[in-house]
Amino acid sequence: MQTTLELVHDLSDSQVIEVAKELFNTVYANVPFDQVRKNSEGAVDVGELVALNDEVKQQDLSPTDSARFGRLVLEQYARDPELGPLVHQAWNKVESSDELIVDVLLALGLVVNLTLLVATTKIELQNLPDGKIRWKIVKRDAPPELVGSVLKPLAKLASRLGVGG
Numbered sequence: 001m002q003t004t005l006e007l008v009h010d011l012s013d014s015q016v017i018e019v020a021k022e023l024f025n026t027v028y029a030n031v032p033f034d035q036v037r038k039n040s041e042g043a044v045d046v047g048e049l050v051a052l053n054d055e056v057k058q059q060d061l062s063p064t065d066s067a068r069f070g071r072l073v074l075e076q077y078a079r080d081p082e083l084g085p086l087v088h089q090a091w092n093k094v095e096s097s098d099e100l101i102v103d104v105l106l107a108l109g110l111v112v113n114l115t116l117l118v119a120t121t122k123i124e125l126q127n128l129p130d131g132k133i134r135w136k137i138v139k140r141d142a143p144p145e146l147v148g149s150v151l152k153p154l155a156k157l158a159s160r161l162g163v164g165g
Contacts, residue, residue: 004087007078022091026089123136123138
């Protein structure tokens, strides 16, 4: 059976973010923030985080930083015999959710659309005598081999996920 720490190491970045979110929802639903703040007293690193001003706390992290810091938090929880089960509980909830599947399909759909849009769109610029620029967008059909090469991975993934029949 996979240990909690091994589970954390095997998570993709998007899974780390979702599991960390679920873990925080579980922790903060059961532990009042005042108690968290009290527990942080005396812990220099944690105290510095709690003391950050509201403006800094509200800034969004990049997906890369979110995954990196989320993985560090999950690893710390996983190493603790009493807290490790919370990571497993969060993973089980995320794993049984359709949210990750939807996120993956939306991301792939966006890649497919952008690829086909770029491959089938030509923008012509014309400098006019008055200094303005005229844009002309020319659309053409995508070559069948391009459509196939772009859609095959999406169809394969959808098949593995049991989507679409």
